[in-house]
Every structure is written in C-alpha cells, then in structure tokens.
Amino acid sequence: MIAFEVNDMTCGHCVSTITKALKATDKDAKVQIDLATHRVQVEPASADAEELAEAIKDAGYTPVSVEAGLSGAAVPGRGSCCGHCK
Numbered sequence: 001m002i003a004f005e006v007n008d009m010t011c012g013h014c015v016s017t018i019t020k021a022l023k024a025t026d027k028d029a030k031v032q033i034d035l036a037t038h039r040v041q042v043e044p045a046s047a048d049a050e051e052l053a054e055a056i057k058d059a060g061y062t063p064v065s066v067e068a069g070l071s072g073a074a075v076p077g078r079g080s081c082c083g084h085c086k
Contacts (some may be wrong), residue, residue: 002049004040004063006056011035014061021059025051039066 009018015033018040022031028045029052040063042052049065056063 002042002044002052003066004042004053004056005038005066006040006061006063007038008062009033009035009038009040017059018056018061021055022052025055 006014006018009015012035015035019031019033022029022040022042026042026044026047029047030043032041033039034041040056044052047055053063053065
C-alpha cells in the first residue's frame with residue numbers, strides 16, 4: 001500500500017479528480033481516499049509511488065508521501081483547490 005497526504009484535497013470533486021488521475025496511471029489500482037484526513041491510499045497493480053505521486057501532481061494537487069515521514073505538511077496560501085467549495 002502506498003499512502004499520500006494531500007492537504008489541498010478539500011471536497012468530493014477533488015476526490016473524484018485524484019481518483020481519475022490515479023486510475024488513468026494504473027487502471028487496476030485500488031484507490032481509497034479519506035477526505036477528512038486528506039489521506040490517499042493506493043494499492044497499485046503496475047505503477048510505482050513516483051508515478052502515482054506524479055499523477056496527483058499533474059491533477060493539480062500536492063501529495064506528500066506518508067512513508068517519507070513528511071505527513072502533516074500544510075500547503076500554504078491555497079484556498080479552494082478546485083473552485084467548487086469555499
């Protein structure tokens with residue numbers, strides 16, 4: 001299981017966008033997202049952690065690898081990431 005903290009994921013639209021980005025990178029990956037904790041967990045079928053992180057970045061978000069011990073890093077200066085919530 002590969003886990004990321006994505007603090008700029010703020011609503012259901014964000015969850016959907018990240019899920020689609022991850023599935024486009026690895027269509028058979030199992031994706032679990034907990035919006036309340038900003039946690040994205042992926043059980044990849046073919047992609048590695050770097051590819052998954054890049055997919056999240058390309059979707060416009062800032063993933064932080066939980067394994068790297070960097071969880072809790074806030075993203076300064078961002079309000080609503082997608083414009084659907086305030």
